[in-house]
Structures are given as C-alpha cells and as structure tokens.
Amino acid sequence: MSKARPWRLWLAVGFVFMVLLIIVYWDNVGTAHFYLHVAISRPHPPGPLPTPSPGPGKEPPDSRDAVLKRLFGPGTEPGDLPSRKPEPRPAAPGSNAEESVRGYDWSPHAAAQQPAAAAGERQARRRSVLRDFCANASLAFPSKERSFDDIPSYELNHLIVDDRHGVIYCYVPKVACTNWKRVMIVLSGSPLDAGAPFRDPLAIPHALVHNASVHLTFSKFWRRYGPLSRRLMKLRLRTYTKFLFVRDPFVRLISAFRSKFELENEEFYRRFAVPMLRRYSNHSRPPASAHEAFSAGLRVSFANFIQYLLDPHTEQLGPFNEHWRQVHRLCHPCQIDYDFVGKLETLDQDAAQLLRLLKVDQRLRFPPSYRNRTASSWEEGWFASIPLAWRRQLYQLYEADFVLFGYPKPENLLRD
Known part of the structure; x- marks a missing residue:
C-alpha cells in the first residue's frame, strides 16, 4: 500500500x-485559426470570384443594403467622406518621414463644432449598424459567431487599457492611431517624462508611442493575472468606455501601401517587399536593402500589393500584418460592444465628442488634426490598373469592414 x-x-x-x-x-x-480568403456574404456562392449583384427587384427585408438604406438613406452618412483632394500640409520639424507622407496638419486650429444632439444621433446610427449586422444572418465571415472566450490572447493585443479613467481603446493602424496612443499615454500617466507624467501628447516621441511595452493591453493580462485574466477582461468590458476609430477600407489599404512601400522602410522591405518582388515581379534576386532597391528604381507596385493580399498562400504563412488586417479581426466588434465608433473622415468632430464623453476635454486636446491626404476620391486612380476580378475579390476580403462600419460598397470599382 x-x-x-x-x-x-x-x-x-x-x-x-x-x-x-x-x-x-x-x-x-x-480554438481555431481563421483565414479570410473565402466568400464573406452568404448569398455569394463559393468560387474564386463573387457573383455580380442581383438585378433590379425587391431586396430581402434583412439584406445588408436594405438595412443601410433604412439607417442612412440611399447614400452614406453625411460628412463621412471627403469631397475633394486635400492640399498637402507641411510636416512638423523632427517628425518622421512616414508621418509626413501620411499628411499630418501640425498647425493649431479649433475642432469643428457640432450640436450635441446631432453628434449623439450619428453615434447611435453607427452603433446600430454594428449591432444589426453582427446579429444579421445576411452577413457572414469567419470568427463572427465565436464568443469572447474563444478569442486567443494574442488576438487581443490591440485593446489598450487605461485603468485610471476606465477606458479601452482598440487601435487600428492607418487610422490616426499614433495620436490616439499618445492620448492614452497621457491618460494613463505612464511612462514618465523626466520623472513626471506626459501632459502634452505631441511631446511623446514617435518611437515611444509604438513601443509595445508602454501600453497595457488585454494580451498581457495572462502574465499579470493568470487564470483570472478572462474574468477581469470581461469586468472591464462591462464597465469601461470602449472606443475605436475606422476609415474606408480601400482608402486604408492605399494609405498602408503609401507609407510602407513608397518610403525606404527597411523592415517592411525585407519582410514583405522582397517576397512580393520575387513572387509577382519576376525578380529572383532583389536587392538586399530598401536603399539599394530605391536607388535602382525598383519598388513594389500597388498591383503587387493587391496580388499579395489576394494570394491564399499569404495567410497560410501567418495572419495579415496589422497595417492591412481587417478591422473586425483587430477589434472584434461582434464580441465587444463598443461605446464609441469614430471615423477618420470626421476625426475633428469625433475626437472632440469623445474627449467630452471621457470628461477629459478641459485638460486634454487631441493633437493637431490628421489631414487625410489619401482621400476617397483617389480610389479610381489607384485601382485603375487593377483588374476587375481582383477588385471584386478584394472587396470580398474586406466586405465585413465595409458593412459593419457603414461604408458604401464602391460600385464604381466593382462593375464592368
């Protein structure tokens, strides 16, 4: 015994x-890995290309277009899309090249005022769109039906938490996230600037803003709280103010391409441009560095970038990079009930409204506004050389972001 x-x-x-x-x-x-190289809407049959839109006739009562028309009318939200190509703005002294390309306007100016009632109605519409389509069977995409508990921790690394003010921000690259991260650093009071917390968002160096160790994210909860991490995440999701900012998905792709492949970015050149040049441009031995490639006039084309996104082999090697990963995969809007949905197209108004909602508008201003040099009106020019079949496949890949966040389907790019 x-x-x-x-x-x-x-x-x-x-x-x-x-x-x-x-x-x-x-x-x-x-529990699973999800790849997005499949048809997203259930009405679409399986195959490499989506089928053309149905002809004239009555729409099903629960169709995506019917819901959007009921909420917004026949067009998109008023003021959501820029009407003309913005003028270039000078970059601030000392700002990095990428911020210059993105088009920051560093000149001080007051945020556009908007009646509180109108701002509230706009937020109600945006949140209603999210709730309706997350519950609507007409929109289907991988990972939509899973619960919050099914989301692995590494997919929660974009949710930044400020326990001092009870705020959770899901950052989306290419949507003014640098300045929103600066705001979150000021709110949280960490890290310190010469022994004291930062008070001016623009005083925070760019490299520090994007240092992952600076921000407390949900993905770090396991190390901090162990088996209690999920329970504490859910408690914060119930009680904290949760927000994110989005933009037109195709315009975001153009912006990502411009900032990562039209500049000498060594990291993105080696990780992404070199494989693209080999696979899609017949360059078996591209230069070893971005500087050599640019000096030789060799750059990835926008068509190469689209080929890379559409290639099923891409995500077999790993998830999309965060700069072009779909917003619903970064922020999980069908599992997290966001209190505020901002848009880059209405950034000034939305930023002012959000800071009032957080009750910090008297001591904190959003940094000088981001002037969207990559405007929606540029889409036709950028996509002019992209085959129609590719455009349709690309829309399928990003359709959930268009629909969930109320962006109109770019019919002018998708029809013969």
Whole structure:
C-alpha cells in the first residue's frame, strides 16, 4: 500500500501539470485559426470570384443594403467622406518621414463644432449598424459567431487599457492611431517624462508611442493575472468606455501601401517587399536593402500589393500584418460592444465628442488634426490598373469592414 502512494502522487501532479498546459495553450492559441480568403456574404456562392449583384427587384427585408438604406438613406452618412483632394500640409520639424507622407496638419486650429444632439444621433446610427449586422444572418465571415472566450490572447493585443479613467481603446493602424496612443499615454500617466507624467501628447516621441511595452493591453493580462485574466477582461468590458476609430477600407489599404512601400522602410522591405518582388515581379534576386532597391528604381507596385493580399498562400504563412488586417479581426466588434465608433473622415468632430464623453476635454486636446491626404476620391486612380476580378475579390476580403462600419460598397470599382 505504501508503494502505491508515490505513484498516485505523481499521477496527481502530472494531471495538474497537464491541466495547466491546456489552459496556457487555450489562452494563447485559441480554438481555431481563421483565414479570410473565402466568400464573406452568404448569398455569394463559393468560387474564386463573387457573383455580380442581383438585378433590379425587391431586396430581402434583412439584406445588408436594405438595412443601410433604412439607417442612412440611399447614400452614406453625411460628412463621412471627403469631397475633394486635400492640399498637402507641411510636416512638423523632427517628425518622421512616414508621418509626413501620411499628411499630418501640425498647425493649431479649433475642432469643428457640432450640436450635441446631432453628434449623439450619428453615434447611435453607427452603433446600430454594428449591432444589426453582427446579429444579421445576411452577413457572414469567419470568427463572427465565436464568443469572447474563444478569442486567443494574442488576438487581443490591440485593446489598450487605461485603468485610471476606465477606458479601452482598440487601435487600428492607418487610422490616426499614433495620436490616439499618445492620448492614452497621457491618460494613463505612464511612462514618465523626466520623472513626471506626459501632459502634452505631441511631446511623446514617435518611437515611444509604438513601443509595445508602454501600453497595457488585454494580451498581457495572462502574465499579470493568470487564470483570472478572462474574468477581469470581461469586468472591464462591462464597465469601461470602449472606443475605436475606422476609415474606408480601400482608402486604408492605399494609405498602408503609401507609407510602407513608397518610403525606404527597411523592415517592411525585407519582410514583405522582397517576397512580393520575387513572387509577382519576376525578380529572383532583389536587392538586399530598401536603399539599394530605391536607388535602382525598383519598388513594389500597388498591383503587387493587391496580388499579395489576394494570394491564399499569404495567410497560410501567418495572419495579415496589422497595417492591412481587417478591422473586425483587430477589434472584434461582434464580441465587444463598443461605446464609441469614430471615423477618420470626421476625426475633428469625433475626437472632440469623445474627449467630452471621457470628461477629459478641459485638460486634454487631441493633437493637431490628421489631414487625410489619401482621400476617397483617389480610389479610381489607384485601382485603375487593377483588374476587375481582383477588385471584386478584394472587396470580398474586406466586405465585413465595409458593412459593419457603414461604408458604401464602391460600385464604381466593382462593375464592368
């Protein structure tokens, strides 16, 4: 009998160890990997290309277009899309090249005023669109039906938490996230500037803003709280103010291409441009550095970038980079009920409204406004050389973002 006890003890220890391994695996890997190179809307049949839009006739009562027309009327939201190509603005002294290309307007000016009632109605419409389509069977995409518990921790790394003010921000690259991260640093009071918290968002260096160690994100909760992490995340989601900012999905892609491939970015050149040049431009031995490639006049084309996005092989190697990953994959809007949905197209008004909502507008201003040099009116020019079949496939890939955030389908790019 005494000999059996050590075996039972070892079996018990082994069982506990296996349970802990399963918990860690589940939290970091999740239940499944989802690839987005499939048709998104259920009405679309399977195949490499989406079918053309149905002809004239009555729309189903729960169709996406019917819901959008009921909420917004026949067009998009008033004021959501720029009406003309903005003028270039000078970059601030010392700002990096990417911020210059993005088109920051560093000149001080007051945010456009908007009646509180109108701002509230606009937010109500945006949140209603999200709720309706997350519950609507006419829109289907991978990961839509999973619960918050099914989202692995590494997919929650874009949710920045400020426990001092009870705020959660899901940052979306290419949507003024640099300045919103600056705001979150000021709110949280960390890190310190010469022993004191930063008070001016623009005083925070660009490199510090994008340093992952600076921000507390949901993906770090497991290390901090262990098995209690999910419970504490859900508590914050119930009680904190949650916000995100979005923009037209195709315009965001153009902006990502411009900032990452039209500048000498060594990291993006080696990680992404070199494989694109080899696979889509027949350059078997591209230059080893971005500087050499640019000096030789060799750059990735926008068509190469679209080929890369549409290639199923791309996500077999790993998820999309955050700069062109779909917003619903970054921020999980069908699992998280956001209190505020801002748009880059109405940034000035939305930023002012959000800071009032957070009750910090008297001591904090959003940094000088982002002037959207990559305007929606540029889409036709950028996509002119992209084959129609590719455009339709690309829309399928980003359709959920168009629909969930109330952006009109770019019919002019998708019809013969």
